[in-house]
Amino acid sequence: MAAVNFELKNYQKESLGKFEQYLVDTEEMGANLAFYKLTSLPYRDAPNIADGTPYVCLRVPTGGGKTLMAAVSVGIAAKSHMQTPNPMVLWLVPSTPIKYQTLAALKNVDHPYRAALMEQFGRNVSVMDKDEALAMSRADAEGGACIIVSTIQSFKRDDKDGLKAYQDSGALMDHFSGLKDEQTEHLEKVEGTHRPIASLVNLLRLHRPMVIVDEAHNARSALSFDTLENFHPSLILELTATPQTEYEPKKEKYPSNILHSVSAAELKAEQMIKLPIRLTTNSDWQKTIGAALDCRHSLEEAAQAERAETKEYIRPIILFQAQSASKNDPARITYDVIKKHLLEDKLIPEDQIAVHTGPEKDLDGLDVLSEDCDVRYIITQSKLKEGWDCPFAYVLCSVAEQRSGTAVEQILGRILRMPKAKRKTIDVLNRAYAFVASANFNATAEALKDGLVEGSGFNKQEVNELVTDNSDLGFDRFRNETDFESEPVEIDHTPVVEVQKKISELPVRVRARLSFNEEKNTFVYKGQMSKEDRNLVQLKMANVAGADKAIDRLYQETNGYQRSQAADIDKPPFIVPGLVFSEQGKLELFKRDHFLDLPWRLDECDATSILDRFTLRLDSKRGELDVTQKGKMEIRFIDRMHDDLLAVVHEPSWNIPRLANWIDTGIKKQDVTKPSSVMFMKKVLDALIYQGGFTLDELVRNKFDLRRAVSDLIGDLREVRETQNYSALFSVDASKFAVSAEEGVIFDEQTYAYNQPHKGGYRFQKHYATLIGDLKDSGEEYDCAKYLDQMDAVQYWIRNVEQKPNSFWLQLPKYKFYPDFVALLKDGRILVVEYKGAYLYNDDDAKSKRFIGEVWANASEGKCLFVMPTERRFDEIDKIAGV
Incomplete structure (x- = not known):
């Protein structure tokens, strides 16, 4: 079977990354504080749902691929929160037609939604509707990811069809055999007995399902939340374009906890x-x-x-x-x-x-x-x-x-x-x-x-x-396939053969329309040039003198623009050169590959420091958390959920190789080979057993805590390696750095993305894009933006948004650094500004940013400038710009 592509877009990765981080933080600080940490917003428990239940929403506009994100979220929740290889998922959709559509896609092994599930769970995936779930086998429930797709209406007791989910079913009796008292404690019983009702709802309670609510704005009533509580969910994830934001219980308006919002620009x-x-x-x-x-x-x-x-x-x-x-x-x-x-x-x-x-x-x-x-x-x-x-x-x-x-x-x-x-x-x-x-x-x-x-x-x-x-x-x-000719360009410093070579390196659709007239030194373009193609040509010809203006005028002419028609027509191209590194005589955009030898030999690292990181969670310690303080109750919720999920599945016997492989499989390590990684895991287990005195049974019972500790250890080892290699490269190969517009970015309205548009009252005059992304309406950083906007030397500036595909970045040891602002000065120079509060100005992170910013500026031979002002000392910007 051919592999099915379901590659996520950047905004989908960012949204799901926030979701994963939230779940990781929830393990340590509870649902409430974890949400506040990531959003700085107050958290509201879902009405009638157990306190401490993670309940968050990803807001994605129409056309953003919510269903694919939901499919990927199952694997994230299973690893980061439920900590089980066989999660049960109740996937609620707003209507019966959408239920059938979602079921068909999730059952189709050639569909991207199913591929997203299979990437995490392999072939161990069962997908069914509510009627099929009423006859679910124990193998389906415990053999991997079990996805039940239904509507919330079909689980309401006051509905004839919904009542079936609460009734005794002989087909489900096997699921309730051999249960311990603590497992049956919260299950509904047959009247007058202690026997759990063999119902679908009790089965869901037993497995503490992840609940996905698609188009969540359709399920906001108190009765809907009462229905959700019947399942004793491990977490609730909402996906919708229009989440509820108002809190008016009398009108049954309960707000969603919006963890991340995707913008139309993205x-x-x-x-x-x-x-x-x-x-x-x-x-x-x-x-x-x-x-x-x-x-x-x-x-x-x-x-x-x-x-x-x-x-x-x-x-x-x-x-x-x-x-x-x-x-x-x-x-x-x-x-x-x-x-x-x-x-x-x-x-x-x-x-x-x-x-x-x-x-x-x-x-x-x-x-x-x-x-x-x-x-x-x-x-x-x-x-x-x-x-x-x-x-x-x-x-x-x-x-x-x-x-x-x-x-x-x-x-x-x-x-x-x-x-x-x-x-x-x-x-x-x-x-x-x-x-x-x-x-x-x-x-x-x-x-x-x-x-x-x-x-x-x-x-x-x-x-x-x-x-x-x-x-x-x-x-x-569009119908006009006329040849349009640019004004002549100077080619004294760029041989014609080099211009032709640059054209040949453009995508097929562009080079089929673009040519260079060697006699007139002009560019010729057939038909209408799109803005995307203009940007591609601008980047490729960035080092050809005069090409930027010639290509921009050519773009205007092929589109029939009059210079008074649109405000952005007269804007010059906003090209920011990237930092490049000379690798075997070829200039390449500087990134991690240049200072990290891959694959990483993790097995050569010291594994014994795990002894300082891993301890057993004793029952007495857990008992201390079962108190009335809400923050601690949330931690108790997590412990109880993990206990419930561990008890419901009968696992095969464990040995050291199996445990080592299980730990390895659950940790992301794209820079390490499987043999090297498994060998390191065995070293970790040997250290814990032979030096730490732990038994294999103790490690198995606490395997999720152990995997988290090992993951943290690998992260720290990786950080040390990256920092050391990064520093060594600059001390030995500093002369190999340069800047290149061809490897840079070109800011453009079409590709300018952000999470939230700026809502402040001040009217900025020089921002390159119509809207400004992710800028607060007060504070030091905001004041810095106002200062740039008012500088005479600045022609245009732009808010450089982190983690967006067309933003400017410089490589640091651990991650990409996205400076706060980039400005195009009237004399053609590029000015990059990273503002830092006084309390952060001298920390290691700020020093690393200043270092790489200065490397980029120095490599440009005066064409690029970098400055990091603090404490509103904006005159430093004037000094670096020489004004």
Whole structure:
């Protein structure tokens, strides 16, 4: 069976990394303090759920891949919190159609969701719905990850179907044989006896399931939380685009604990969604439909041209939103009126039209993505088939006057997903289009923006940039394959052959359109240049004198921009050179590989320090934690959960090789080979048994604590190794460092990503992107940003956001360093600013950052500057810039 790719996007890795760190911290400090540590926000226990139960939410806008993240989260929770190789998971979805869709994907071994589970649990994965779970075998429950997909409604006692989950079942009797008293303590009993009811709910209680709540905003009532408590969950993870944030118990409003929020900018930067939405309004509904049809026809032309160049198949689809029928208004534009207009007036073949509203359900069983499907027009009313997501949907055409965000939120998100999550070479295919029958453009635009916030989970600060005027679609320029020629460039210092070589190194789609006229010293580009391709060419030609301005003007000309049309057209390219290292005569971006020999011989390290790190958790110590103080009760919750999970599975006999392999398998070590790692684990066990006096049984009973201690030891050993090798490299090979724009980053509105947009009242004038990411609205760092914005020497500056794919970074021994701000000075120099509070200024981390920043600046021969001001001494910025 071929491997299935489910590579995570950067924002997905960041979100799940936060989730993993939260669970690790929960083991040490409880759910409450762990949440505050990562968010600086107060934590609210889930209503009616046991105190100490981890209960957090990952907020991901529409199109962000929540289901894949949920699948990956199972392995994270099993290792970092439940600490079991066979977790039981109750995966709750908002509706029956989505349940069937999720089940089909998780059961399909060729689907990325199943691949994500198999990466952690191999083939030991069971996926079932509630009806199948009512006859679950003990092997399914204990043999690996057991995933039960259902709706929360199907577990409510007051529902006839839900009651089945609480009733005695002969098929489940085997699960309750041989239980100890402490295991049956919290199980429901047969009336008048001490025998546990052999029910599915009791089985879930026994296994302390992880509960995943998909689209969690649909399960917020007190009754929903009562139902969740019936399962005695180990943790609750919510995934939704629109989490509840208000706390009004009387109205059954209970807020989610939002651990991490993903922004629209991140989805856009990762090429997940089509943005902006280009809006056109017209009070005449027939003209509105006509304009939408013209747009779709042009998009299909663009899609055919895209396929000729990239082989990717796209069939653009219009989603028509009709008005509801009314006995009092027979003139309403209902779905049948639209269909008749398409068939009779527009002569569209009937097999290209699908209706999914009221009695007609044409989408059921229809594979819209298949090349054999002819559907190009889908008519609905308020919402589409639940769980239906089609990246071919490019155009929303609504004949219903849009007066609120809720009127469009159900359908607006359907046109946002980018086909194959990858930007297209023809730029018109990177946007979505909305045509609305309305006499008021501004009111309609606001309604669409409200829909993006209320229904798709985007931030209020972002949506102003996400809905734009559609007066110029750009289709004529896409069709224009004219050759556009740049102004001449100076090539005195760059031979023509070197320019040609640089062109040959560009991606196929770019070099097929770009050429260099050797007689005129000009660049020639065929057709419309996308901003992404402009950036690629700018980076590649960064060292060619005058190429930056020539390419930028060429980009403007191929797109037909007038210099007064858009504020960002006159912005110069913002290229920041990277720090490079000379490796065998080749300049490469400086990273960990240059100072770490891989693989790491972990088995050669001293394992005996484990004796100072590992101790047994005595029962008496556990008892002391069972007190009324809430923080300690949370720790008691963790201990009780681990005991419950250990008791429910009968493990085979253990020996030293098996325990060594078990510890090794549970620790991430991409820099160590398996034999070296297992050998180190055996050294650890030998030290504990022969020098520490521990028995094998004691180590097995406390194996999760032992694995955590070993993981910490390996982390410390790795840190020592990295720091030593890093320092040695600079002392021996300092002359091998340089800077190179070709290995740098180019800041751009399209790829500028952040977690949260800045909300402060001060209006910044020189920030390169329209929105500013992850900047607080007060404090020393904020004041530093204001100072940069007001400096005469600064042409543009940008907030450099950590851990984003298109941010500037420098390599430190342990991690990548992302400075706070990067500025483009008017004289062309690049200024990097890292602000540090006085209490951190002289710690080792700050010293390391100053060191590598100065190495980068010195290697640039005056073209790049680095400064680390503190205590609001912003005059240091002036001094380094020479102003």
